[in-house]
Amino acid sequence: MTPEPSRDFAAFLDAWELFRAPVIAGTIAGALVGLLGVYVVLRRMVFLAGALSQTAGLGVALAFFGRIRFGLEGLWGSPTLGAALATTTTALLLVGRRTQQGTQRDSLLGLAWLAGAAGTLIVGTRIVQEVQDIQAILFGSAVVVLDDDLVRVIGLALPLGLLHVWWQRGFVQAAFDADGARVRGLPVWLLDVTLIGSIALSISLCTRVLGALPVFAFSVLPAMAALRVCPNIERALVVAAAVGAACGAGGYYLAWRFDLPVGAAQTLLAVVFVAVAALVERALLRRVG
Amino acid sequence: MRRDTGTLSDVISEYPLLRAEALRIGYAGRALLPPLTFEVRVGEMWAIIGRNGSGKTTLLRTLLDLTPRVDGGLERLGVRGIGYVPQRLGLDLGVPMRCVDVVRGGLDRGWSFLDALRPLRARAQVEQALRETDTLAFAERQFVTLSEGQKQRVLMARALACEPGLLVLDEPTSAMDAVAEEAAFDLVERLQRARGLGVVVVAHHLAVLARRATHLVYLDADCGLVLAGPSGDVARHATFVEHYGHLFDPPGPHEAHGGHCDDHDHHGPTTEHPR
Numbered sequence: 001m002t003p004e005p006s007r008d009f010a011a012f013l014d015a016w017e018l019f020r021a022p023v024i025a026g027t028i029a030g031a032l033v034g035l036l037g038v039y040v041v042l043r044r045m046v047f048l049a050g051a052l053s054q055t056a057g058l059g060v061a062l063a064f065f066g067r068i069r070f071g072l073e074g075l076w077g078s079p080t081l082g083a084a085l086a087t088t089t090t091a092l093l094l095v096g097r098r099t100q101q102g103t104q105r106d107s108l109l110g111l112a113w114l115a116g117a118a119g120t121l122i123v124g125t126r127i128v129q130e131v132q133d134i135q136a137i138l139f140g141s142a143v144v145v146l147d148d149d150l151v152r153v154i155g156l157a158l159p160l161g162l163l164h165v166w167w168q169r170g171f172v173q174a175a176f177d178a179d180g181a182r183v184r185g186l187p188v189w190l191l192d193v194t195l196i197g198s199i200a201l202s203i204s205l206c207t208r209v210l211g212a213l214p215v216f217a218f219s220v221l222p223a224m225a226a227l228r229v230c231p232n233i234e235r236a237l238v239v240a241a242a243v244g245a246a247c248g249a250g251g252y253y254l255a256w257r258f259d260l261p262v263g264a265a266q267t268l269l270a271v272v273f274v275a276v277a278a279l280v281e282r283a284l285l286r287r288v289g
Numbered sequence: 290m291r292r293d294t295g296t297l298s299d300v301i302s303e304y305p306l307l308r309a310e311a312l313r314i315g316y317a318g319r320a321l322l323p324p325l326t327f328e329v330r331v332g333e334m335w336a337i338i339g340r341n342g343s344g345k346t347t348l349l350r351t352l353l354d355l356t357p358r359v360d361g362g363l364e365r366l367g368v369r370g371i372g373y374v375p376q377r378l379g380l381d382l383g384v385p386m387r388c389v390d391v392v393r394g395g396l397d398r399g400w401s402f403l404d405a406l407r408p409l410r411a412r413a414q415v416e417q418a419l420r421e422t423d424t425l426a427f428a429e430r431q432f433v434t435l436s437e438g439q440k441q442r443v444l445m446a447r448a449l450a451c452e453p454g455l456l457v458l459d460e461p462t463s464a465m466d467a468v469a470e471e472a473a474f475d476l477v478e479r480l481q482r483a484r485g486l487g488v489v490v491v492a493h494h495l496a497v498l499a500r501r502a503t504h505l506v507y508l509d510a511d512c513g514l515v516l517a518g519p520s521g522d523v524a525r526h527a528t529f530v531e532h533y534g535h536l537f538d539p540p541g542p543h544e545a546h547g548g549h550c551d552d553h554d555h556h557g558p559t560t561e562h563p564r
Contacts, residue, residue: 042384166403166405167402167403169394169396169397169402169407169408170397170402170403172394173394173397173402176384176394177394179353179355179373179375180373180375180394180395180447181397182353182354182355183353183354183355183371183373183457184370184371184373184395184397184398184399184451185370185398185399186397186398186399186400186402187400227384227385230385231385231386231387231390231429231431232385232386232387232390233384233385233386233390234390236385
């Protein structure tokens with residue numbers, strides 16, 4: 001009987017070459033999607049990640065259908081283009097659609113989710129051979145991340161992160177006081193399109209690299225934790241990014257340490273952060289009064 | 290008419306901040322009311338009044354370019370821009386935001402959000418807006434924990450942060466009691482004098498405006514009647530008196546022409562703009 005290999009932190013670092021890509025990808029994706037999640041949560045779009053996955057699925061299914069039925073080749077039959085078009089269309093439909101309570105946008109998310117799911121199922125009956133490929137294309141795994149995918153995540157996160165630091169005041173004003181921003185001449189439509197577009201793009205790519213569960217978790221839970229303990233949105237953006245990054249990296253380590261599924265470990269760690277934030281919030285409220 | 294001589298403040302006070310010329314408001318290309326003409330100048334307080342559904346908010350949103358106008362001209366002439374105080378911030382009250390953050394949020398105009406250092410350079414502007422609205426003491430408190438009167442003062446500070454020439458308020462006292470309402474309009478008057486502002490305000494409660502509004506826009510969708518001009522002139526119009534009594538001015542020999550609401554039904558819509 002062979003002894004259990006050591007699973008302490010030193011052993012984790014020894015095997016770093018093996019874990020490097022998924023840990024870095026998880027950390028960066030956690031930070032990026034965590035930061036954007038503040039807008040997702042505050043604008044009541046928590047099901048955006050799910051809705052985009054479903055519509056992207058429909059886009060991929062339609063691309064396969066076009067290949068089989070109409071002989072589309074090259075770019076026009078590309079599942080990636082199909083997913084991108086479907087995702088972008090959904091995101092654009094959401095721009096500016098809101099009432100005071102965000103109910104219209106919420107309904108549209110439900111519509112996108114259901115139309116995507118039903119459409120994928122219906123088109124799927126005509127492309128039986130390729131149905132498995134749809135899942136493989138759309139949903140990656142947080143366990144194994146290819147170097148190419150890591151480069152893609154970094155290539156997206158770096159410019160988007162810088163843009164969100166630079167344009168943060170514009171995004172916040174367009175998102176939470178659109179009328180006031182319009183009166184003061186801010187380009188609200190452009191800011192809204194850029195914000196929703198960057199969220200859609202980040203969620204789509206990260207889902208493709210890491211899988212649906214952790215990305216959905218990154219888009220909701222770090223923001224929930226941050227908004228409980230931060231006095232304003234600016235600090236919440238920083239804390240949410242930090243919590244997201246910690247969940248991406250820490251979740252991977254916990255999965256390795258306790259032999260858990262990676263996406264689930266990252267998600268559960270984020271849940272723990274929310275619980276801790278709730279306790280801190282309660283303590284802060286008690287101290288204040 | 291513009292004078293050829295006078296002090297700088299005379300010239301400034303004659304310079305219009307906002308000009309509506311035969312302006313028609315409505316939705317989907319359909320006009321709600323007859324055309325409306327007026328100019329708002331420095332030092333003037335224009336109150337937009339009328340019953341529920343008369344088009345007050347539509348007019349205000351049209352003046353702010355938030356709702357497209359059906360027809361006519363609208364010019365925003367003040368170089369200092371507009372400070373807008375909404376009925377409530379388009380913000381979920383669950384969002385964490387200190388008062389100072391709310392005020393800072395009003396700093397940017399146009400593309401100034403691209404200047405990352407602007408909040409640092411504009412600290413004095415924010416502090417002055419907080420001080421002028423008596424909100425400096427609770428600048429660090431969460432906006433959601435404030436009373437309605439305090440919230441409204443913070444929103445006024447937000448509107449002042451970008452140093453506007455025209456202050457536009459949409460029912461700023463709708464959630465206040467009479468004492469808080471009086472205090473809120475005292476503050477508006479004080480700010481108007483201190484900063485040399487023009488003011489446009491939508492309001493329901495006329496008693497508190499009677500001593501303050503220099504001009505009125507009276508809207509009556511039922512009669513198809515629009516009146517705009519100095520308070521005394523508008524307040525003497527028969528339809529206005531019929532609805533509100535002699536709130537602004539005792540009736541006198543200068544009673545405005547126009548007759549009762551029913552009369553206008555016979556003669557078609559009336560637009561009066563005494564200026």
